[in-house]
Amino acid sequence: KAGVTQTPRYLIKTRGQQVTLSCSPISGHRSVSWYQQTPGQGLQFLFEYFSETQRNKGNFPGRFSGRQFSNSRSEMNVSTLELGDSALYLCASSLVGRDTGELFFGEGSRLTVL
Amino acid sequence: DAKTTQPPSMDCAEGRAANLPCNHSTISGNEYVYWYRQIHSQGPQYIIHGLKNNETNEMASLIITEDRKSSTLILPHATLRDTAVYYCIVLIQGAQKLVFGQGTRLTINP
Numbered sequence: 001k002a003g004v005t006q007t008p009r010y011l012i013k014t015r016g017q018q019v020t021l022s023c024s025p026i027s028g029h030r031s032v033s034w035y036q037q038t039p040g041q042g043l044q045f046l047f048e049y050f051s052e053t054q055r056n057k058g059n060f061p062g063r064f065s066g067r068q069f070s071n072s073r074s075e076m077n078v079s080t081l082e083l084g085d086s087a088l089y090l091c092a093s094s095l096v097g098r099d100t101g102e103l104f105f106g107e108g109s110r111l112t113v114l
Numbered sequence: 115d116a117k118t119t120q121p122p123s124m125d126c127a128e129g130r131a132a133n134l135p136c137n138h139s140t141i142s143g144n145e146y147v148y149w150y151r152q153i154h155s156q157g158p159q160y161i162i163h164g165l166k167n168n169e170t171n172e173m174a175s176l177i178i179t180e181d182r183k184s185s186t187l188i189l190p191h192a193t194l195r196d197t198a199v200y201y202c203i204v205l206i207q208g209a210q211k212l213v214f215g216q217g218t219r220l221t222i223n224p
Contacts, residue, residue, distance in 0.1 A: 004157075031210055043158070043201075043214035056211050090157050094210065101148045101205040103212065105157030 002026065004106035006091050012112045018079040021109045025072050025093030031055075032074040033103065034066060037088040046089075049074055050096060078111075086113045118202045123219045132189040134218050136202030139183040146205050147178060148212070149187045151198040158201065158214075161187065192222045 005024040013019050025032050033056075034046040045058040049068035066076040072093075078085055088110050092103035119137040126132040138147065148163040162169055162176045164185070169176045175188040189196050201217040 033210055033212075035212075035214075042216060043152075043212075045211045045213065048210045050210075058211070092157070096210075101146060101163055101203070101207075101209070101212070102160045103158075103210075105159070107157055 004091055004093050004104050006089075006106035006109050008109060009107065010110045010112075012114060013081050014114050015081055015083060017081050018077060019081060019111060020075055020077045021089055021091075021111075023074045023076075023091030023093075023106060025074070025091075026104055029093035029095055029104070030072050031094045031096050032068055032072060033092045033094075034074070034076050035090040035092065035105075036060075037090060037108070038084075038086070043090070046076065081113045083113050086111060118204060118215050120200070120202055120215060120218045122216060123221070125221050125223055126189075126192050128194060128222050128224050129191055132192040132196065132220060132222070134187040134189075134200050134202075134220060135184065136187070137184045138202070138204050141182050141204050142206070144207055146207060147176065147182075147185050148203045148205055149174070149176065150201045150203065150212070150214075151196075152201070152217070153195075153198040161200075163205075192220075194222050194224065196220065197222045 031050045033048040037043045048056040052068045068074045088108045090108045092105045094103045149161040150158040152158045164176045178185045199217040
């Protein structure tokens, strides 16, 4: 079956702009998480959604937001972009059940802020 | 979540077993040990997980010490495609938030 799909794969923005990234989870997966990866900070958890509700949130400013739709697809938005927001943004989906640490990651959206 | 400690880098010859250690001395009784890897420019990939018993799947084996304070991921016959950063993560059952450390950069040499 199809894996986690993220769009766009690459994008370039300028400071002050906003960006929306999209994630389509594996069919049947209802939990979607987002992670940011930078060379300096590594992989960091942004937030997790289940049944259109944010269940967990990482330590990021309010400029980072997300949502999940009834079909489990998710979007994340970053407003007022800063240079430091340049990163690989990864989406992961999972079945919610007994063993929930098995996440399936997409290829990521690479954001460059100029 | 418990903190993990891994060596920053390791090398292994192709065809040999790669043994990647991880210390998690503050692990709690309800925390699992998970291993992920990230091949360059790709998203992380789940490998294996365990609670206290040793586990094996088609990708690797996981050996957890009896006191659960450390574990070893074993890739039995490493190939060049196993070159990646390997992350050891401890996770409470039911949690969705993975806390990634710096991982171990494993290089498989021909």
